[in-house]
Amino acid sequence: MYQTAHHAHFNERNSAKAVVAWNKYLPSCASGRFALEARYNRATLFVATWPSDRSGSSANAVCCGKLWNLASASGG
Numbered sequence: 586m587y588q589t590a591h592h593a594h595f596n597e598r599n600s601a602k603a604v605v606a607w608n609k610y611l612p613s614c615a616s617g618r619f620a621l622e623a624r625y626n627r628a629t630l631f632v633a634t635w636p637s638d639r640s641g642s643s644a645n646a647v648c649c650g651k652l653w654n655l656a657s658a659s660g661g
Contacts, residue, residue: 586606586609586610586613586614587610587614587619587623589606589610590603590606590607590609590610590623590626591626593606594606594607594626594630600630600633600634603626603627603630604627604630604631607623607626607627607630608627610623611623611624611627
């Protein structure tokens with residue numbers, strides 16, 4: 586699952602797909618070897634989409650530590 590998320594994020598540069606993949610990976614490996622990196626990678630996607638998110642919900646999700654599904658919020 587990590588490789589899927591990493592590939593979507595960094596190779597495909599598909600933010601919506603990557604957030605969905607990170608959200609699937611994190612609950613299954615919450616204390617795994619790459620959990621901290623996965624959380625960081627997911628957070629960078631939220632910050633990267635923040636300017637286009639006029640409601641600020643992505644920034645609030647990061648600050649509050651809530652899971653936020655970029656794909657459903659963007660209609661993807």
